[in-house]
Amino acid sequence: MTDAGGRRLVLLGSTGSIGTQTLEVLTRYPGLARVHGLAAGGSRPALVAEQVLAHRPEQLVISDPDRAEDVERAVTAACAAEGIAAPAFSDGAAEVERLAGSLGPGDAVLNAITGSVGLKPTLAALASGARLALANKESLVVGGALVTGAAAPGQILPVDSEHTAIAQALAGVRPDQVDHLVVTASGGPFRGRTRAELVDVTPEQALAHPTWAMGPVITTNSATLVNKALEVIEACFLFDLPEDRVRVVVHPQSIVHSMATLVDGSTIAQASPPDMRHAIGWALAHPEKLPGLARPLDFTTAQSWTFEPVDEVTFGAIRLARAAHRAGEGAMAVLNAANEEAVDAFLAGRLSFLGITELLAAVLEDPCRPRATLAGGVPALLEAEAWARTAAHAIIGSREG
Incomplete structure (x- = not known):
């Protein structure tokens, strides 16, 4: 495998099944990509803190504002204990969409969000020019031709065993x-x-x-x-x-x-x-x-x-x-x-x-x-x-x- 050459990755849905396995793959193949940002729902603060310590993202977004404070507290404490800077923190669906569109050509976004809420982040990632590794099937089910029409040839790569x-x-x-x-x-x-x-x-x-x-x-x-x-x-x-x-x-x-x-x-x-x-x-x-x-x-x-x-x-x-x-x-x-x-x-x-x-x-x-x-x-x-x-x-x- 060739080195990713500093490719950045935004991972949406980091605490779900696909998200956690993605981070396992990145741990085993550190040249594949560097984690730039993580987004999670917020139901597992301790796991988010572990992921931040292991992968040092620059940005962290919690989609559920009601859970954001607990996650921020856990992440801040974990980073302080290790003597490292905490990532920039934000919350809400609009911030997930912003993070999804924050990279560019040569970078990658893996959308592992569950449900149709993944549609807007998918479109944001496509607009940025980044590679979209798509595990959120609802983006295509709901968005259909709207999504495929926004994608450059080969920009969408499915993260689904069948596809x-x-x-x-x-x-x-x-x-x-x-x-x-x-x-x-x-x-x-x-x-x-x-x-x-x-x-x-x-x-x-x-x-x-x-x-x-x-x-x-x-x-x-x-x-x-x-x-x-x-x-x-x-x-x-x-x-x-x-x-x-x-x-x-x-x-x-x-x-x-x-x-x-x-x-x-x-x-x-x-x-x-x-x-x-x-x-x-x-x-x-x-x-x-x-x-x-x-x-x-x-x-x-x-x-x-x-x-x-x-x-x-x-x-x-x-x-x-x-x-x-x-x-x-x-x-x-x-x-x-x-x-x-x-x-x-x-x-x-x-x-x-x-x-x-x-x-x-x-x-x-x-x-x-x-x-x-x-x-x-x-x-x-x-x-x-x-x-x-x-x-x-x-x-x-x-x-x-």
């Missing part, structure tokens, strides 16, 4: 040579179950993912296959394909991360043990490779890889995502916002597991759904999101009653 796999499979392949993409899904904790068997699913059961260790929102999305539904939309925008040319297959071993089938009938697959460091390292080091980043597959050991179709009767989220992509006009923003509210309600015990996708369908099919055009930009998308959240709350409240 990283597709990008690697398509290296050297012309767009006209691609027939379709195959996105793999583990199937989550409820693979093989019928709708009747999912009636009484608890949050604890939904959060017991068989393969990946992720946060509660993404893990719940994986259990409902909403996460895979969003990845279908993400792939459409990343690789400029209609939704009917992005297929989904269940692959419980999570070894083949995705595939590309070409017009000549051949299929190129990327395979590796399930480890997000592959995707993180690929996005930050591209086009270089990080030696020894993660363990390779051992083909001297007997193993089987299986593939099976998705049960779209039991798991209807993928069908809803395809319909939202075809509809356009903010439907994808509505889908995502309604899902965020539904997941919160499920985890709080206010909505059933099956009620999540039922709610998504009801909100998407509401004749009052606002239409957001590309010309309306971010304000139109935010208006559609706000409507979806209100509609979702009304449905959740009616079911509680």
Whole structure:
């Protein structure tokens, strides 16, 4: 690997699963980038303090102003104990957006924020000219062509095992040579179950993912296959394909991360043990490779890889995502916002597991759904999101009653 030559990095969502693994990668490969700024929600002050001591960022932003004081106190005390200067400190969503846009060409921003709040920082990073390592799939789901239209060729590098796999499979392949993409899904904790068997699913059961260790929102999305539904939309925008040319297959071993089938009938697959460091390292080091980043597959050991179709009767989220992509006009923003509210309600015990996708369908099919055009930009998308959240709350409240 060549040295990054002093490349600076802004990491958004530093205390989440992707954020912490990114800092682990940077610790192992110090020539990859220098941490210029960190942004975190603020729920883990002690961890933020540890990250500041280990990586010495110049700037620190806490997105939740109500938690900022506790984090600042922890960071200031830790820095004083070590005899080092504390980073410049600020808080609030606007400051996260400012930090995301504070670098420039030759630098990198890794957006690992969860949820549609990551959209504005994504656009800010793209406007700056910095490389955008994108783990916030909601940016593309909500922003769609607004995001891809703001990006220079090759500026967005996905930090997602599926889309990283597709990008690697398509290296050297012309767009006209691609027939379709195959996105793999583990199937989550409820693979093989019928709708009747999912009636009484608890949050604890939904959060017991068989393969990946992720946060509660993404893990719940994986259990409902909403996460895979969003990845279908993400792939459409990343690789400029209609939704009917992005297929989904269940692959419980999570070894083949995705595939590309070409017009000549051949299929190129990327395979590796399930480890997000592959995707993180690929996005930050591209086009270089990080030696020894993660363990390779051992083909001297007997193993089987299986593939099976998705049960779209039991798991209807993928069908809803395809319909939202075809509809356009903010439907994808509505889908995502309604899902965020539904997941919160499920985890709080206010909505059933099956009620999540039922709610998504009801909100998407509401004749009052606002239409957001590309010309309306971010304000139109935010208006559609706000409507979806209100509609979702009304449905959740009616079911509680």
